[in-house]
Amino acid sequence: MSPSFAERCGVHDEAREAALGRLAREIDRHGLELVRVVWCDLHGVTRGKTLTARAVVPALRDGVGMVSTLMLKDSGDRTAYKVFEPEGIASLPGFQGASNLMLLGDPTSLRVLPWADGTGWLRGQPWFQDGSPVDLDSRRVLQRALERLAQRGWGFKCGLEVEFHIYRIEDTGAQLDPQRAEWPGLPPEVSMVHPGYNLLTEGWFDMAEEPLRIVQQTAQALELPLTSLEIELGPSQVEAVFEASDALTAADRMVLFRSSVRQALRRAGYHATFMCRPPFPNIMSSGWHLHQSVVDLATGRNLFRRDAPAEGTDPLNARHALSDIGAQWLAGLLAHARGMAVFCTPTANGYGRFRPNALAPQSALWGRDNRGAMLRLVGSCGDAATRIENRIGEPAANPYLYMASQIHAGLDGIERGLAPPPATETPYATADALLPTSLGEALSALQADTDLTAAFGKPFVDYLLQIKRSEQTRLEQAKDPEDWQRREYFSRI
Incomplete structure (x- = not known):
């Protein structure tokens, strides 16, 4: 069996697999129908994908695709780089052509949203498709500090x-x-x-x-x-x-x-x-x-x-x-x-x-x-x-x-x-x-x-x-x- 995306990122082990099992049980226990996998952008704004309950555990193994220009937006949601011109994006390898990044959620971060019926929330971070971390992610900036x-x-x-x-x-x-x-x-x-x-x-x-x-x-x-x-x-x-x-x-x-x-x-x-x-x-x-x-x-x-x-x-x-x-x-x-x-x-x-x-x-x-x-x-x-x-x-x-x-x-x-x-x-x-x-x-x-x-x-x-x-x-x-x-x-x- 080929390794999952989370394994290729080097973050999946027996402890994380056990956490996925607990997450699945918590989703069932709370009767959750939707789960938001959310990431914090450069401006402190949360963005992400909303998954059906059955899709959550597979997505935490294999990632969820998201357009890479989400990391290149200014505060008004304008893309600040010319992603379709090689010279416009030369300083940011991996972002050419509005390519995909992969959002990988943390199975230990589940919260049940009190204002939205049947909805859960998970914190995620972006990765490149080759399994390498996106160092421009602000949460990683703090982790390095x-x-x-x-x-x-x-x-x-x-x-x-x-x-x-x-x-x-x-x-x-x-x-x-x-x-x-x-x-x-x-x-x-x-x-x-x-x-x-x-x-x-x-x-x-x-x-x-x-x-x-x-x-x-x-x-x-x-x-x-x-x-x-x-x-x-x-x-x-x-x-x-x-x-x-x-x-x-x-x-x-x-x-x-x-x-x-x-x-x-x-x-x-x-x-x-x-x-x-x-x-x-x-x-x-x-x-x-x-x-x-x-x-x-x-x-x-x-x-x-x-x-x-x-x-x-x-x-x-x-x-x-x-x-x-x-x-x-x-x-x-x-x-x-x-x-x-x-x-x-x-x-x-x-x-x-x-x-x-x-x-x-x-x-x-x-x-x-x-x-x-x-x-x-x-x-x-x-x-x-x-x-x-x-x-x-x-x-x-x-x-x-x-x-x-x-x-x-x-x-x-x-x-x-x-x-x-x-x-x-x-x-x-x-x-x-x-x-x-x-x-x-x-x-x-x-x-x-x-x-x-x-x-x-x-x-x-x-x-x-x-x-x-x-x-x-x-x-x-x-x-x-x-x-x-x-x-x-x-x-x-």
């Missing part, structure tokens, strides 16, 4: 703190009118679920309880470790906070949370968006604050923890509360802040968030429990939960790339023995080390960051730059930039 850490016996722990907006759908007429269909199309007409400007108020939570209950029930049904739901400052803005976990698990959870919440709320008549700045006159930007620490894989010990302040330091010195490893990691994040920006804030819309006195960063600075700085040090000597909170991210970021950028930047700080400057107490008082203020500036900053480019691999960075420049060019050519962002982002993310 984690392998760098693992060579030192280290792991990466992350906590998710995600702001987003929920609106009530009032009319889908324009969105679904075939006479008005465009590429991309219009979003639905919406109204707010709370009026905002009353942070954490119980009354506004009560007003928005119906959609927040859907968020809560959806997350818990999918076994996502949600700890709190909060009313944020902006109109119709909310926040979800999750328990910390290893980075790959945290990234997988973020992908599942975003796609699931949008779908479940849509079924109930709500429009959820992870767009940083929705297209309305008076809104507050949404951020994704990534809490991070490095841990010893053997013991689980937090390697950022310091038991006593370093000799001769004061509270403005990072080594007063952070270990030497933690301080060097912090310095690496600062050194690569501009270069990493496009991984953390990948949309043109997100750069409107970097402004003074907005609880968002403006410059590459760090502070002790200071929410105006890009990096907020949380914890003190002896605290096992000591961590760095990076406040640069927007909620639309691809979580695999966001986390990989932290690892590569932090490791560079360690490998070069960098020392961070003193903590800031006035994060908006200086124009030094300003973060990029546009997508185009962020792309240029990444291109100029040779160390970060080398860490990600130049082929991947070149690929990312070409796709994001397609997005930037279309924005520059738009007759109505606000309408462009409404269609490009508010309608789709």
